[in-house]
Amino acid sequence: xxxxxxxxxxxxxxxxxxxxxxxxxxxxxxxxxxxxxxxxxxxxxxxxxxxxxxxxxxxxxxxxxxxxxxxxxxxxxxxxxxxxxxxxxxxxxxxxxxxxxxxxxxxxxxxxxxxxxxxxxxxxxxxxxxxxxxxxxxxxxxxxxxxxxxxxxxxxxxxxxxxxxxxxxxxxxxxxxxxxxxxxxxxxxxxxxxxxxxxxxxxxxxxxxxxxxxxxxxxxxx
Numbered sequence: 001x002x003x004x005x006x007x008x009x010x011x012x013x014x015x016x017x018x019x020x021x022x023x024x025x026x027x028x029x030x031x032x033x034x035x036x037x038x039x040x041x042x043x044x045x046x047x048x049x050x051x052x053x054x055x056x057x058x059x060x061x062x063x064x065x066x067x068x069x070x071x072x073x074x075x076x077x078x079x080x081x082x083x084x085x086x087x088x089x090x091x092x093x094x095x096x097x098x099x100x101x102x103x104x105x106x107x108x109x110x111x112x113x114x115x116x117x118x119x120x121x122x123x124x125x126x127x128x129x130x131x132x133x134x135x136x137x138x139x140x141x142x143x144x145x146x147x148x149x150x151x152x153x154x155x156x157x158x159x160x161x162x163x164x165x166x167x168x169x170x171x172x173x174x175x176x177x178x179x180x181x182x183x184x185x186x187x188x189x190x191x192x193x194x195x196x197x198x199x200x201x202x203x204x205x206x207x208x209x210x211x212x213x214x215x216x217x218x219x220x221x222x
Contacts, residue, residue, distance in 0.1 A: 013194050015045040017159060021198045024055055024160045025167035027071035028063045029203060035071060038202070039078045048092025049079065054151040055160045061142050062164045062174075095149040108139030111147050115154060115181040155185035162187070163195060166211040167203045175211070179218045189219065 013021065019042035026035040042052060056075060060068035082089060100107065113119055128135035147157060162182050165175040179192060192215050200208035 013191055013198075016042075016047055017191070018198060019045045019047055020052075020055060020156075020160060021163040021195055022202050023052060023071075024059065024163035025199060025202050027056060027059050027067060028164040028167040030067055030070060031202075032070060032074050034202065035074050036078050039075055040082070043078075043082065043087075043089050046090070048090045050092035050094060050151055054095070054149065058146055058152075058157060058160060059164060061146060062161060063168060093151065095151045098145075098148050100148075104140040104144040105136060107148065108142070108144035111143040111154075112139065115143075115158070115184060116177075117184050153185075155182070155187060158182035158185050159187055159191075159195075162192065162211075163199075166195065166199045167207055169207070169210075172210065172214055176214050176218050179215055180222070183218070183222070189215065 019038065022038040023035065023042055026038055039052065043049075052075060053072070056068060056071045059071060079089065109120060123129065124132065124135060128138075147154065152160070158178060158181050161178045162175070165171050165178055182192070183189070193212065196208045196211045196215075199211055
């Protein structure tokens with residue numbers, strides 16, 4: 001995924017991004033057989049073990065522990081198979097220790113504001129007001145604990161998230177939110193459009209059309 005940082009102005013996805021999109025999407029729907037194929041392609045393309053591992057861990061925040069754990073177990077099997085064949089894959093760097101012992105809610109709130117480009121003011125509304133615990137979990141865990149890990153940057157994490165949500169049905173509000181956040185981090189309209197072709201190939205035409213339609217809605221509202 002490091003190559004992603006050198007390709008921010010391109011409307012095309014590089015090989016790392018293409019592989020990560022397939023890995024995230026197939027993990028989200030639990031297609032383990034195809035996931036193993038895509039994991040091999042990702043490693044062959046130069047994704048490190050820790051980059052893929054980080055994406056699979058983040059996966060649970062959007063589609064649950066079962067999908068995440070199944071994908072991680074599949075990844076372990078792929079690595080063992082490759083090791084048995086004499087293939088040595090790059091491990092990559094570990095996440096740096098998080099030394100900030102301050103208010104995690106504040107950290108998560110500030111991270112979310114950076115991603116959305118909007119300051120959060122006034123009383124809580126919607127689901128956050130109805131069930132305040134979900135607001136705390138989102139801020140303290142997802143946007144503080146997970147997004148503070150530096151193996152993947154914000155743009156890479158948003159690309160993984162969009163790929164996950166694009167593969168799933170019934171999550172259009174969240175997909176639109178993360179498309180908007182992804183654009184704010186430097187993901188281009190062209191890259192999301194190309195992502196839809198990967199979703200069409202790996203998941204199906206219906207989900208690809210949903211991604212394109214929601215991209216259009218986000219662009220109309222920006």
